[in-house]
Amino acid sequence: RAMTPRAVVRWQTPARRVGATGARPRTRAFAKRQTKRDDDDSNDDAAGDGATLRLLERVVAETEVKKSKFVAIAAPVDSPSRAMAFVESNGDPKASHNCFAYKIGQSTRSSDDGEPGGTAGLPMLSAIEGSGFDNVAVLVTRYYGGTQLGAGGLVRAYGGAAAKALEGAPSKVTYPVVDALIDSPAFDDLGGIYSSMEAHGAVKEDEEFCDDGGVHVQVTVERRRAKRLGEALRDATQGRARYRVLDD
Secondary structure, eight states: OOOOOEEEOOOOSSSEEOOOOSSOOOOOOGGGOOOOOOGGGTTSOTTTTTOEEEEOSOEEEEEEETTEEEEEEEEEOSSHHHHHHHHHHHOOTTSSEEEEEEEETTEEEEEOTTSSTTSSHHHHHHHHHHHTEESEEEEEEEEOOSSOOHHHHHHHHHHHHHHHHHTTOOEEEEOOEEEEEEEESOGGGHHHHHHHHHHTTOEEEEEEEOTTSOEEEEEEEEHHHHHHHHHHHHHHTTTOOEEEESOO
16 A cells, blocks of 8 residues: 655745645645635636636645655746746756646646656646646656655655645636726816726726827726726716727
């Protein structure tokens, strides 16, 4: 019977070391994470809004199984090339194996790096997918301890190491954004426009003042909040402001 990985945890900077409880690492599905929501969106379903979970900083977790040490490093990445650069710069050429997996949207890749096929990279990728994270790469470096773990033991060791690094890692829920235009014939409406933007998290990208006293503002706003922003602008300007979402 394969041994349960014993978490050995240290903290260091700049990478955050993940705490351990002594139990085998578990991942928590994104759909079950308790995320603080804005009051006006409290009834929305995060997954239905196209929300994704993003890692905020690099994290490290160590586990040990039958004297083999597994060092897992997880980092946010935004492209396959950056994921591979992360793997190449953090792998240890003196280690027995440097296995990795990444997920960036629909793009995924994994490597067993000499371990038996399907015993390292794929379990790590499953841990990433089970955690709900996107735009993340995980590298697990193994330092051989002299005892064979068997296929099942390797699957649990590599998958568990990746899961431990991601479980409880600092994260942020992000939502798809859209571009929108706000046009008002009256400069005096600008105060109400700004207040509405602030209330709904809209970010000003461009602004233009016209000779006739009108104002044009281009913003980005989360798609889930775009409709409410339009309603707020209508109320704040007594219907004078025209609001149009460009790419919804």
